[in-house]
Amino acid sequence: MDNTSKKQELFRAGLVIFFLLAILTVGEFLIGAIAVGWAAPLFGIALLKAALIVRDYMHLPRLFAGEEESHE
Amino acid sequence: MTTETNLAASYRFRTHTNRIGLWLFILSDAFVFGGLLVARFYLYPGQRPELDQMVGLLVTAILLVSSFFMNRAETAMAHGDQKNFLRGTLITIVLGIIFLVGVVGVEWRIAHFRPWDSAMGSLFYVMTGFHAFHVLTGVIFLGIIYRNGRRGLYSAERHFPVEAAAVYWHFVDVVWVFFYPALYLMGRVI
Numbered sequence: 001m002d003n004t005s006k007k008q009e010l011f012r013a014g015l016v017i018f019f020l021l022a023i024l025t026v027g028e029f030l031i032g033a034i035a036v037g038w039a040a041p042l043f044g045i046a047l048l049k050a051a052l053i054v055r056d057y058m059h060l061p062r063l064f065a066g067e068e069e070s071h072e
Numbered sequence: 073m074t075t076e077t078n079l080a081a082s083y084r085f086r087t088h089t090n091r092i093g094l095w096l097f098i099l100s101d102a103f104v105f106g107g108l109l110v111a112r113f114y115l116y117p118g119q120r121p122e123l124d125q126m127v128g129l130l131v132t133a134i135l136l137v138s139s140f141f142m143n144r145a146e147t148a149m150a151h152g153d154q155k156n157f158l159r160g161t162l163i164t165i166v167l168g169i170i171f172l173v174g175v176v177g178v179e180w181r182i183a184h185f186r187p188w189d190s191a192m193g194s195l196f197y198v199m200t201g202f203h204a205f206h207v208l209t210g211v212i213f214l215g216i217i218y219r220n221g222r223r224g225l226y227s228a229e230r231h232f233p234v235e236a237a238a239v240y241w242h243f244v245d246v247v248w249v250f251f252y253p254a255l256y257l258m259g260r261v262i
Contacts, residue, residue, distance in 0.1 A: 003151050003152070003228075004151075006151065007147060007148065007150075007151040007153060010147045010151075011144060011147060014140060014143040014144055014147065015140070017140075017143075018136070018137075018139075018140040021136055021139075022133075022136060025129075025132060025133065025136060028252075028253055028257060029125075029129050029257070031257070032125075032253065032256065032257025032258070033125070036259070036260055037118070037259075037260075039118075039258045039259065042253040042257055042258055043253070043258075045253070046249050046250050046252075046253050049249045050246045050249050050250065053139065053242050053245055053246050053249065054242075054246060056143075057139055057142075057143045057238075057242045057245075058238075058239050058242045058243065058246075059235075059239075060095075062091065063091055063092065063095055
């Protein structure tokens with residue numbers, strides 16, 4: 001795969017994560033508005049959103065990759 | 073091995089070491105925010121302050137969009153795309169400033185309580201203030217990489233400062249991911 005196609009693929013992956021985060025945010029807003037005492041689902045959504053950001057935007061797996069492949 | 077290969081290997085090694093340092097810093101910072109979150113739920117379980125829901129949702133959305141553009145900027149730089157890097161970084165900076173105005177300039181102004189009114193008041197202003205301070209330092213950090221990027225100091229092979237700024241910015245977003253429901257959504261309004 002050439003450099004441009006790889007970049008485009010990563011751009012698309014970033015967009016997919018963004019849409020997932022947006023859907024989850026709207027979901028938690030609605031849960032917060034409808035059900036007052038539902039702290040557990042809201043915390044679950046927050047954990048899921050954080051996991052997506054840490055894995056796909058912060059690239060945590062890079063930390064555990066070797067020196068050679070960590071730049072991918 | 074040529075000198076160029078040696079230099080590239082040395083840069084990769086330093087990047088790997090710097091990355092460990094960066095994540096240790098992020099982890100230590102996360103404990104401070106975690107402490108604030110624990111204090112909020114310990115003092116006011118099942119309750120929350122009265123805040124403007126639309127402002128909360130709007131600033132959350134702004135930070136989310138900024139993370140998307142920061143990821144785009146970092147990906148662009150990792151592939152030597154200077155133009156998209158600069159554009160993405162600039163948009164992130166602007167969105168970061170809008171977030172700051174939304175929290176400090178709007179939410180703080182319209183809130184029905186002050187830091188000295190109650191423990192919840194103190195917690196709200198400390199949590200949002202400390203987070204806003206991180207956003208501010210993130211904006212400054214992004215400003216520095218934007219200026220350096222314009223000078224052509226980064227390349228596809230050498231751009232660790234861009235990665236560090238991006239990771240820091242996303243961390244600030246992760247913190248808000250927990251602060252937003254804790255302050256705006258969980259519990260009954262006091």
